[in-house]
Amino acid sequence: MIDNSQLGVMKEKTPILEVSNLYVTRSNSLVVEHANFTIHQGDYVGIVGPNGGGKTTLILAILNILPRTKGTIRLFGQNIESFSDWEKVAYVPQHAINFDPHFPLAVRELVALGRVNRSNIGRTLKRKDWKAVDESLDFMGISDIADKRIGQLSGGQKQRVFVAKALVRNPEIIFLDEPVVGVDAGTQEKFYKKLSDLNVTRGITILIVTHDLTAVFCRMSKVMCMNRWVNMAEITTALEPDDVLRKAYGEHFHFVFHKHKCERIFEDE
């Protein structure tokens, strides 16, 4: 149980990502409009919303990959333009698992690429790097396929490999863009379980774009609904998912909630 003093500490969690008055335009149309939100350390945020609602664009703007039209983004208290601690940030793009299947790379080699960064240019990876690779493989439960070619993996294995690659640099915040598309339900559940572990045991802040509303409302601490503008809500027992989602998806959507207990859907233990 958490006593009040711990709650006090949790309430004062440091903001990791502050976005204010953000506008992003892509091919002449406004994709993100007036976004204002703050993500704190240890948040586990599900980003939901209709396709084309700007979810991927928002992430790319936060990572400074896409230019923005207006607004400020602060990562770890620094303005994004001058931000330099990219080792703290990991990103698993939507298309990550759609690599060329003939690319000659073993799982272990791919995960090791996660340790390649500005600080070790022109030097070989050290023993501690390979140790981190093995730990990451172990954490994601894929040590047994370490020597397999990445082209020979199943969809679920590919996802776990790419998350292992993202984790190998010990990030403090990780962005995942629809990582479970095209994977069977059982594998998806295991995947969300792994992410919860990461969030709880390592305190890693997670932002995940997903269409899996059950996973969002059962596993995560905040839900961010996006349809050009952003609306964020804390997930509590008092929250009515219907109200939150309607704002993003529009009046014409009809949501059917089966009122399952989350524990029964995700049998963790």
Add this chain to the structure above:
Amino acid sequence: MNEIVEIFRLLEFQFFQHALLGGTIAALACAWVGLFLILRKEAMMGDGIAHTAFGGIALGLFLGVNPILTSLLVSILAVLGISYMRRKGLAQSDSAIAVMLAVGFSAGLIIISLAGGFNVELFSFLFGSILTIDQTDLIIVSILGISTILVLGIFYKELLSITFDEEDARLMGIPVRLLSLAFNLLVAITIVLSIKVIGVILVVALLVLPGLSALQLNLSFKGTTLAAIGFGILSMTTGILLSAIYNVATSGVIVFTAAGIFLFTAIYRRLE
């Protein structure tokens, strides 16, 4: 049996030792650079630069300067030109390469006609003449080859990173544009150093075939790299030995050996 005796006899000659040494360095550099070229889907870059280098050879012969040096200069200018056209959005990669290939090659033709036609020396640069490689050429090949191999060895993991996922590499703070340009310069250097060995027309085979054969084996990246280098050196030495014994065109035999290895690995993949 006679052939083996012949090989040992040849090995005693300095020209033959030079050929084997220069050929091995060129094959190693070509196979390694070529594997990255294949994976970056830029194999035509190799062919484009090689044809542009022809213009540089003609210029060198015309001015009476060592053609390897002038073709190095022209090839580097071609690489810079291609990357400039790409960056400014003037042309896509393949069309930019096509433009440079045509301009470089026709520049060569104009210079040759001004000089009064083809000669034997030009022929040796078109199709290579490794058995006549002299000490100066060997020194140039060694310096260029070893520098290429060193740069590849040092930036191996960064090159792999930008080849596999450029966006992620950029996010990790790896200077993607600088490394891509540096790699393309290595392509130019590798092609130029191979001119004496195999000639501008066939150098693309030495770049592409060993890597392609290695890719058939479904190995890790490290394994594929080592296999490509092994296949490159094997094709080169086999080609030199066979052509010396049977007195046929060296570059032709080198390419045929490399193509034979590719055939074997492709069959192996089918059977696996």
